[in-house]
Amino acid sequence: MRAKTKIVVLHMKEVIYTTIFIILGIVLIFLLIYMFGPGRHQKADTDQPKYKAGVYTSSIQFEGQTLDVQVVVDENHINSVSFVNLNDTVATMYPLMQSSMDSISEQVCQTQSVDNISYSEENQYTASMLLNAVESALNKAVVSDADTSE
Numbered sequence: 001m002r003a004k005t006k007i008v009v010l011h012m013k014e015v016i017y018t019t020i021f022i023i024l025g026i027v028l029i030f031l032l033i034y035m036f037g038p039g040r041h042q043k044a045d046t047d048q049p050k051y052k053a054g055v056y057t058s059s060i061q062f063e064g065q066t067l068d069v070q071v072v073v074d075e076n077h078i079n080s081v082s083f084v085n086l087n088d089t090v091a092t093m094y095p096l097m098q099s100s101m102d103s104i105s106e107q108v109c110q111t112q113s114v115d116n117i118s119y120s121e122e123n124q125y126t127a128s129m130l131l132n133a134v135e136s137a138l139n140k141a142v143v144s145d146a147d148t149s150e
Contacts, residue, residue: 049075051141057084058137060129062097065090069101069133073141078112081105081134100127108134 051073058069070084083101091098100123107117114135119127 071137
């Protein structure tokens with residue numbers, strides 16, 4: 001058996017052209033991913049308003065009393081969350097309810113969401129009831145697809 005030696009001759013010009021085409025191909029792939037990737041479409045949606053500006057309320061039943069939770073929003077922010085028409089008897093008998101609402105209001109305004117709101121274990125039932133009321137009022141304020149197409 002005779003081994004035949006093969007000699008490969010590469011011209012420097014061919015190596016340079018090949019390297020340039022590979023680099024251009026990689027840049028093109030990254031450009032296409034950037035232009036048509038999923039992150040690009042999410043950024044475009046933030047230009048549209050998130051809420052219909054206004055004051056929205058939600059009613060809850062607490063110990064036989066009807067309490068109204070008021071949420072004030074502008075087009076992109078939750079401005080405040082508070083009680084309205086709060087009976088003095090309820091405010092006096094249940095001071096933890098007002099402190100829970102103050103804590104929830106502060107957290108909702110800071111995070112601009114009702115997700116991941118923390119509250120103490122002492123009043124978790126009351127806090128979850130208040131969060132549901134706030135979420136219900138915010139659902140009334142959310143801009144739907146039908147509203148944006150008009």
